[in-house]
Every structure is written in C-alpha cells, then in structure tokens.
Amino acid sequence: SLHLHTYHLYSTMVKNSKRKSSDDDSGAIVSDNDSSHIGSSNTKNTAPALRSVNEEVETADNLQCEDPFEDVYEEDDASYEDVYESSGDEDDEYMEAMTEGDTSAAAAAAATTTITKEEPKLPPPINTNDGELQPAQIKTWNPFMGNTTGEQLEMDETAYKMHHALTPEWPSLTLDIVPDAHLGENRTRFPHTVTMAVGTQADKRGKNKLSVLRMSDLCRIPGSGREKTEKELDDEMLGDAWKHENDDDSDSSSSDEEGEEEELDPVLENYSFPHSGGGINRIRVCPHNPSVVGVWGENGEVSLYDIGGAIDMLDRSSLSSNARKNDGNLAMNKEVRKMRKDPFFVYSGHSTEGYAIDWSRVTPGRLATADCDGNIHIWNATHPVTPNDIVAKYGNKSQSSPWSNSSFQVEPMYAAHGDNLDNPSVEDLQWSPTEATVLASAECGGYVRIYDIRCPGKAMISNKIHSGGADVNVISWNKLVGNLLATGGDDGSFSVFDLRNFQTSDASIPPKPLARFHSHRTPITSLEWHPTDESMIAVSDDNGTYVYDLSIEEDDPENNMNEEEAAVEGVIPPQLLFVHSGSDMTKEVHWHPQIPSCIATTSLS
Numbered sequence: 079s080l081h082l083h084t085y086h087l088y089s090t091m092v093k094n095s096k097r098k099s100s101d102d103d104s105g106a107i108v109s110d111n112d113s114s115h116i117g118s119s120n121t122k123n124t125a126p127a128l129r130s131v132n133e134e135v136e137t138a139d140n141l142q143c144e145d146p147f148e149d150v151y152e153e154d155d156a157s158y159e160d161v162y163e164s165s166g167d168e169d170d171e172y173m174e175a176m177t178e179g180d181t182s183a184a185a186a187a188a189a190t191t192t193i194t195k196e197e198p199k200l201p202p203p204i205n206t207n208d209g210e211l212q213p214a215q216i217k218t219w220n221p222f223m224g225n226t227t228g229e230q231l232e233m234d235e236t237a238y239k240m241h242h243a244l245t246p247e248w249p250s251l252t253l254d255i256v257p258d259a260h261l262g263e264n265r266t267r268f269p270h271t272v273t274m275a276v277g278t279q280a281d282k283r284g285k286n287k288l289s290v291l292r293m294s295d296l297c298r299i300p301g302s303g304r305e306k307t308e309k310e311l312d313d314e315m316l317g318d319a320w321k322h323e324n325d326d327d328s329d330s331s332s333s334d335e336e337g338e339e340e341e342l343d344p345v346l347e348n349y350s351f352p353h354s355g356g357g358i359n360r361i362r363v364c365p366h367n368p369s370v371v372g373v374w375g376e377n378g379e380v381s382l383y384d385i386g387g388a389i390d391m392l393d394r395s396s397l398s399s400n401a402r403k404n405d406g407n408l409a410m411n412k413e414v415r416k417m418r419k420d421p422f423f424v425y426s427g428h429s430t431e432g433y434a435i436d437w438s439r440v441t442p443g444r445l446a447t448a449d450c451d452g453n454i455h456i457w458n459a460t461h462p463v464t465p466n467d468i469v470a471k472y473g474n475k476s477q478s479s480p481w482s483n484s485s486f487q488v489e490p491m492y493a494a495h496g497d498n499l500d501n502p503s504v505e506d507l508q509w510s511p512t513e514a515t516v517l518a519s520a521e522c523g524g525y526v527r528i529y530d531i532r533c534p535g536k537a538m539i540s541n542k543i544h545s546g547g548a549d550v551n552v553i554s555w556n557k558l559v560g561n562l563l564a565t566g567g568d569d570g571s572f573s574v575f576d577l578r579n580f581q582t583s584d585a586s587i588p589p590k591p592l593a594r595f596h597s598h599r600t601p602i603t604s605l606e607w608h609p610t611d612e613s614m615i616a617v618s619d620d621n622g623t624y625v626y627d628l629s630i631e632e633d634d635p636e637n638n639m640n641e642e643e644a645a646v647e648g649v650i651p652p653q654l655l656f657v658h659s660g661s662d663m664t665k666e667v668h669w670h671p672q673i674p675s676c677i678a679t680t681s682l683s
Contacts, residue, residue: 220650221622221657222597231660235299239675240270242296242344248278248285251665253680254363254371256290256385257672259465260393264610265673269342270296272670273392274678275371275385277358286358288351288373290385292392295342347395349388351419355379359433366442366464370481373421374435380425380447384481387417415479422481425488428453434507439557440514442467443486448519452494452502456531457486491534497542498523506552512560520550526565528577539581543573543588554605558612562592566602571595572617574628593628597649604666610674614655618667622659623679626651 233241256273271294280286355375364370369386391414425447432449443459461480462468472480494502501522510516515531524544527537543550548569556562563580566572573591580589600620608614613629630653663682670676 221624221659222599222650233660237656238299240268240296240298242293244293244346246276246278246289248280249682250276250680251279251357251359252277252361253666253668253678254361255668255670255678256363256368256389257365259368261672263672266675268296268298269294270673270676271396272296272673272676272678273389275361275363276680277353277361277373279357283356283377284352284354286353286356288353288358288361288371288383288385290349290351290388290392292347292396294345294347294396296344297342300341347392349385349391349417351383351385351388351421353381353421355381359431360435362435362437364437364443364445364463365439366437367468369465370463372435372437372445372447374432374447376431378426378428378431378449380428380435381421382423382481382486383421384418384479386479387415390414391417413474418479422479423483423486425455425457425486427455427488427490432504434504434519436507436509436517438509438514438517439511440509444509444514445486446507446509446517448504448507450503452492452498452504452521453490454492454504454507454519454529455488456491457488459486461485491531492529492537493535495536496525496540498525503549505550508553508555508563510560511555511557518553518555518563520553520565522549524548524550524567526550526553526563526575528580541580541582541585541589543575543591544569544571545588551602552605554607554615556607556612557609558607562607562612564605564607564615566605566617568601569596570598570600570602570619572598572602572605574615595626595651595653597651597654603664606667606669608674609669609671616667616669616677618664618679620663622657622661623664623667623677624654624658625656625677626653627655628653630655 235241253274253276256275258271258273261271271292274291274293276289276291278286278289353373353375355373355377357376358373359376360374362372364372369384369389371383371385373381373383375381394414428447428449429451430449432447434446434448434454436446438444438446441458443457443463445457446454447457448454462471468480498521503522504519505522506520508518510518517529517531519527519529519537521527524542524547526541526543528539530538543565544567546569548567548571550565551568552566554564556564561577563575563577564572565575571594573594575589575591582589598617598619598621602617602619604616604618606616608616613627615626615628617624617626632652658677658679661679661681661683665680665682667677667679670678
C-alpha cells in the first residue's frame with residue numbers, strides 16, 4: 079500500500095506595530111492606551127507662569143492646536159509573550175528605563191529585543207507514538223519463499239478472469255488437455271468448456287482409473303471482464319474515503335456491463351476407465367487423434383486407451399443442453415462410437431516403470447516412452463491415425479473402432495550409456511516440433527541428450543547442463559521457435575537453451591544457456607511453452623504455478639541482474655508475470671491449446 083502523509087509546518091509571522099508619524103516624532107514610543115505621545119526632544123512641560131518671556135505667546139494669528147487625528151496602529155496577531163521567548167533581561171532593562179523616565183534607553187531596549195528575537199516560533203515536534211495502537215508493520219510476501227507463517231492465503235480475484243477448482247476422489251500426478259473438435263480455436267468468449275484426461279493415485283491398485291472430465295459453463299469471475307472505471311481507479315489510489323463526482327453514473331454503467339453476461343453454475347461430467355496397472359505416472363493425449371490416450375503405469379506397463387466413445391457421449395450431452403431451444407433431434411441423432419473400457423494396447427517391454435512419454439506432432443501416431451533404467455522405445459502406428467484418414471479407409475462405421483492390439487509396433491531404440499550409468503533414469507521426453515526423427519531427453523545426473531532415431535544406439539548430442547549433477551526433471555521444446563529448449567531441474571532452476579549453440583567443443587564445459595533462473599527453492603515439477611506466444615512459459619514447483627514472459631527486460635540496463643544476483647534463491651525476476659499459490663505439491667501444468675489464457679494444473683492438495 080502507498081500511504082500519502084502531508085505534514086504542514088506552521089510558523090507565526092510577526093507584524094511590527096506601526097503608526098503614521100511625522101518627521102518630528104520618528105523616534106516616539108507608542109502607548110495603545112493614550113492618544114498623546116512623548117516627543118523625542120528635551121522640551122519639558124512647564125506651567126505658563128514659569129515660561130520664558132522669550133517664548134512666543136499664542137495669539138489669534140498664531141494658534142497652537144493639537145492634532146485632531148489619532149495615531150493609527152496595526153494590531154499584533156500575537157502577543158509579545160507568544161512570539162518571543164525572552165530570557166527576562168531585556169524586559170527588566172525596558173521596565174527599569176520606563177520607571178526612571180529615560181525614554182531613549184527604553185526605546186533602545188525594545189529595539190534590541192525586537193532584533194534579537196525576530197526568529198519565528200516553530201511548532202513542537204510531532205509525537206509519532208501518540209495513541210494506543212501502533213502502526214501496522216507492512217511485510218513483503220515472496221512467492222518463492224512459500225507460506226512460512228502458516229497463515230491461510232486469500233485469492234485476489236482481480237488477478238484472474240476465471241478460476242475453478244475441484245477435488246476428485248483420489249489425488250493425481252498427471253493430466254492432459256483433450257482438444258475440442260467443435261468449439262474452435264483461440265476461444266476467448268465466456269462461458270468456456272474444458273475437457274481433460276486425468277490419472278489417479280489411489281490407495282489400492284484396483285481402484286486406479288483414467289477419467290475423462292468435461293467441465294462446461296465455466297464463467298468469468300464477476301467484474302473481471304471489463305475495464306476499470308475512473309472511480310474504481312481513484313478508489314484504488316486514494317481509498318474508500320474518496321468521493322467521486324459521478325458515483326451514481328459510474329455505478330449504473332458498471333452494473334449494466336456486468337449484466338451483459340449471464341452467470342451460470344459450472345457443470346461437471348465424467349467417464350472413467352479402470353486401470354489395472356496401479357497408479358498412473360503420466361498421461362499424454364495424441365495430438366492427431368484426441369481419442370487415443372497413452373498411460374504410463376507404476377507396474378511398468380504402457381497402455382493405450384480409446385476414449386472416443388466417452389467424448390461422443392459428452393458431446394451429445396453438450397449438444398442436448400444447447401439445442402433444446404432449437405432442434406433437440408440434432409443431439410439425439412449424433413452418432414456415438416462404441417465405448418471400450420479396457421485399453422486396446424498394452425506394452426510390457428520396459429524393464430521397469432517410467433514417467434517419460436510424448437507423442438510426435440510431426441508424424442501421426444509416433445510415440446516415445448522411456449523408463450527409469452534409461453531405455454527409450456519408439457512406437458509407430460500401423461494404420462491411419464487421424465479421424466479423416468480413418469474415415470477415408472474404413473468408412474463412417476460408428477459402432478466399430480480401428481484400434482486393436484496390432485495398431486502399433488514398438489522398437490527398443492536406446493539403452494543407458496555414457497557417463498550416467500549409475501543413475502540413468504530418463505525423466506522426460508520431447509519430440510522436435512519441426513523434425514520427424516529428432517527428440518530430446520531429460521535425465522538424472524544433469525544430462526540433456528538429443529537423439530535422431532535414424533541413428534539408433536547413441537545420442538547425437540549429450541551435455542551435462544548442471545555441473546553440480548542435479549537431475550533434469552522436465553523439458554519443453556518451443557513449438558513456435560524450434561531452436562529453443564527449456565529445462566527444469568531438481569535444484570529449483572530452470573533454463574532456456576539455444577540448440578544451435580548447444581554443442582560445445584569441450585565436453586567437460588556445460589553449454590551456456592540464454593537464460594537461467596534460480597529463484598525457485600523447490601524442484602521444478604513441470605514447465606510448458608505457451609502454444610501461441612513464443613516468449614511465455616508456465617512453470618510449476620511444489621509451492622505454486624508461475625508464468626514468465628522472457629521477452630521482458632529491465633528498463634534501466636544498469637539495474638539488470640548479473641549471473642551472481644540471478645543465482646540467489648528467492649530473488650523475484652522482472653520476467654515473472656503471474657503467480658498462483660495455495661496448492662500443495664503441484665505436479666503438472668498445461669496451457670489449453672484452444673483457450674490461450676487458460677492454464678490447468680494438478681496437485682496433491
């Protein structure tokens with residue numbers, strides 16, 4: 079908060095007493111109680127009989143008259159005692175001279191007093207400790223330090239356009255967005271509809287499941303969609319005591335704007351698929367066909383599910399609610415694919431469980447999986463993958479599905495190798511957004527490797543980006559700028575590398591990143607580039623979710639943080655735009671590919 083204090087320093091301005099005087103009485107001392115005056119000459123008042131004979135006698139031609147006009151004086155604004163703090167000596171000299179009749183000495187004493195005491199009297203110092211209540215201490219909250227006080231955080235609704243939360247039956251380590259085929263791209267108009275695939279971590283193996291959630295009628299937070307009025311901006315700056323001239327007009331206009339959108343209650347629908355392989359480590363939706371979902375299980379198996387029937391049922395429900403006023407038969411006549419509860423493909427070729435799984439965005443149906451033993455396997459579809467290609471080959475058969483246990487061929491491509499044999503776990507995989515055969519891996523020990531599947535058995539580029547050996551937990555390949563790769567480490571740092579300069583001549587020297595941030599104090603659990611903005615990235619750690627804009631720089635180049643300052647934990651970088659806190663153990667964050675400003679997260683809480 080900005081507190082504006084205005085202090086007024088008051089000083090008493092003294093006006094010297096004056097009167098209109100002539101040349102012969104310029105040195106007179108004025109008495110406010112008498113209109114007469116004492117002249118400055120040595121002439122004394124004597125009786126007429128004692129006057130000298132030489133004195134001029136008053137005649138009709140030489141009349142001696144008194145001044146008919148009284149002397150004019152200006153009143154003092156303050157008394158003598160209020161203005162001057164006399165030590166007493168000057169007053170004693172003045173009174174003594176007046177008692178003895180020595181007016182010259184009295185005038186000199188008064189003049190001395192006026193000259194020496196002309197400084198104005200200052201007000202007493204302000205006592206800042208007045209009152210019973212001490213001023214509240216303002217504390218700066220650092221999002222990277224976590225909630226150290228144990229106080230309950232309150233959400234600032236002005237920072238959000240939309241915020242919705244739900245608590246499922248079991249916690250989830252992973253989720254992914256299911257793109258919508260009917261609502262279009264770059265959606266900004268409310269209410270929104272979001273479909274997600276979520277995997278559970280239940281207390282018993284048989285209770286785990288893959289759930290498809292459809293959340294519809296997601297409205298904005300009331301008042302967040304309009305520009306703030308002049309009154310609201312003044313209120314933020316000056317406080318509630320500020321009275322704006324057009325209070326009534328601004329209130330009525332804002333209420334009219336808020337009334338343009340109807341507030342709806344959010345609707346949640348879901349279909350679940352049992353997962354017998356225990357807890358679900360990671361989920362990824364196929365970008366070329368959202369009906370296919372890959373699941374990494376804690377039992378070491380990778381399963382593929384066909385959720386097309388569930389999506390058709392959810393679409394039918396949405397069409398039914400939206401078309402009742404128009405044509406209800408449209409929803410009832412929508413073809414629904416046969417729903418299959420069990421996975422259509424299960425692969426058990428990995429030696430142990432893993433977390434790394436990613437679909438290629440260049441080649442439809444190409445999948446990469448990796449386990450904790452450092453093995454990377456490449457999957458390729460044996461038949462068309464995209465919905466249009468499937469219809470073109472098999473026809474529009476609503477009751478049948480082309481997916482079966484022969485739909486994919488899996489080939490072990492890479493095993494643990496190099497200097498990381500003690501802890502070769504591959505934590506994450508990312509296919510290149512532009513090259514069909516190139517992928518990157520994040521591995522324990524601080525390694526990032528670049529592979530080309532045309533050269534099996536070895537990595538094309540291998541670099542240890544963390545000299546201290548901290549694990550690289552997650553990576554994200556920029557879909558708009560193909561040479562940018564972001565990494566998140568177990569030491570709380572995340573970096574951005576230019577792959578054109580990723581290869582170094584000396585393998586012992588790690589490549590220099592374009593940017594590296596050390597502000598996070600807990601491990602980076604997820605990061606993802608924005609789908610339409612090349613410089614924005616969402617990052618999560620155990621304490622929250624953060625949005626960075628890497629195109630922002632300090633206005634003053636002299637204030638830019640150097641590498642030593644940037645390496646200090648807890649320093650808030652200027653690129654940090656948004657923080658969402660209050661969740662415990664945030665595990666995954668994703669941008670919605672069709673709603674540019676929408677982020678979905680999952681956490682233990």
